[in-house]
Amino acid sequence: MKFHEDLFELLPKLSLAFGPTGCEKRVLDLIKTGLDGVCDCTFDAVGNLICRLPGEKGTSYAFISGVDEVGFMITKIDDKGYLRVESTSSGDPACFLGKKMVAGGDAQLFEGVGAAKVLHTLKGNERTDAPEFERLFIDLGFEKKEELENKIEVGDFAAFKGDYFEMPHDHIVGKALECRANCAILVTLLKLASKLKKEERNDLTVIFAVKEKIGFSGAVTALHRLAPDRAVLLGFEPSCDLDEKDADRKGALLGKGPVLPLKDGRALYYDDPVFFERAKNACGSQFTQILDGSQTLSSSRAHLVLAGVPMISLRLPCHNPETPYVIVNKTDIERTLSKVWSLAVFADDDGRR
Template identity: 50%
Template sequence: MTTEFYTLLSALSAEFGPTGCECRVAALLEKELSGLCDCSRDRMGSLICHLPGEGEKLLLVAHMDEAGFMVTDIDDKGYLRIAPTGNADPACFLGKHLTVGNETVLLKGIGGGKVLHLTSGAERTDSPSFDKLFIDLGFQNKEEAEKQIEKGDFAAYSGGLSELPNGYLAGKALESRSMCAIAAEVLKLATRKPVSERKDLTVVFAAKEKAGMSSAVTAAYRENAQKALLLGFSPSMDFDKTEDHQKGARLGKGPVLAFKDGNVLFYDSPFLGELRQTAEKAALPFQMLNSPLTLSSGRAHLGKEGLPMASLQIPCFNPETPLVIVQKSDLCATLSLLSALV
């Protein structure tokens, strides 16, 4: 893993970008790729990057958003009442650092709710619901809060990237931003190939994926892609007491080639075979698994006459929580596989 790649991944992990407010992530990626390829934004807020080539038209789709929250109300004490955007887990919320704001204003807050010492009975065993949780920004009352925050503003967990022993990385939003960093690096590496030796490559850094509104569908139609590869994550449940058939993806065993998920019933077998052959030829590790996830970008396979599609996924632990864990070797293997493919 190069220093340049690690720096980009760290910046992407730390950036504020909950579902519906991904503009800062898009700006970071556009700055990184400007001058290397044609960059544009669509009406959904997605960043679309095109690198011409004389090979087949390939569409890569990574998503920028992270599980977050929307401010639904401000109570008399100045606390922000919220609703989740994406698959945020209320069990992870209490006492966590959060960033609250919009495209122009960002403030720091703490996740609040009824503390353990004041609970009893079922309250101690049941996970709290978001209607009983709030964000405390230190405001004294509603009037003070409304001077800086409005209903409809967004919130997300705060934090940066940290290294753990044995090649593990921990940080927020790594289930999505890892693939954004990899896709950006693939574009950079592809520019070093002669135009005649590379595919005609379009990368969609999609907004609002977790809200089911991915731009992959419209991008596939507009770019007239011949194939599409969805870049996502596969959750790991590799616990000591978990049955082998339930463990899911394993960290450190390479990227997941998903042959099925909840949206695309079966991925395109020839394209999946091409990915597998590319990995085997380069002696790269990979895992063949049935994905438990449903990606809204998967609907792109219905565009025009139909679009052959496959999915490549990063194994991760604790996805869509304040600290997601990934393995460096999996990121490197995924980058090598994609670079060989394009």
């Protein structure tokens, strides 16, 4: 399979950018710079980046991806300069100790490590239970609280430093790929669609939404204002092919194409069967995994916007979501791009897929 080089050049930059929930500006600026001269990009009142590419093919589409990564808010700086933190969303407390961290605010970022008291001093359940976040801390190498003055303060953020590398059979590993891969897909979509004439594409809006991890408030508020005909929500589906005990359960597999969930805990995506079938068949139904969503994307709230925006969700299969080492497959990224391209370019009634 031939991959879009632009997309995979952009992806590591997006992956490694600092953008925990509530502090996404650096990622959004990177996206905006990448779209310079491609389309009209503006920040809305809550910080979403709204990218408009008008088209005249009949349908207005909104494509949405969250940009924020799992992160932490600094809740206390102790006398020796260690940072106490609280997870801003649903961070895994078993995935903190020993991880490289980045902490800071709008101005400066500092590198450190996720830390906890040493193994040898643990007692009882501490050896078998994941630590509570209130027992974890970040070590930036400072020795006194005063050294952090004017550098970091309570209310600033921290996130994994992460890494980005390739593995065999088109797998890639990186931080925040569960959302940033979708961001890269949508940036590429806009770049490709901008080369068409208006009459050759549908009316397109891409929402790079803040605060996906805490309810997707960004996407919901943006959809309220834009009122598109249809919405395509890009998300992720954790792989479930990890435990033989669950062999009967049909879980997402890496490399088999994006997941098109029928439903999840909050929304039925099949309530517009025509749209659903169209998404399924776009660029080949054999590259689509149709499942129940194993998790409820908070974005499903978007269904409740206005009189109800018809919506489907395309989810990228991944291992280790919301960790510094998310694993995805390039083939799935390409097939997701092909699907959104098909939806963006072809009219609903032109019979082409």
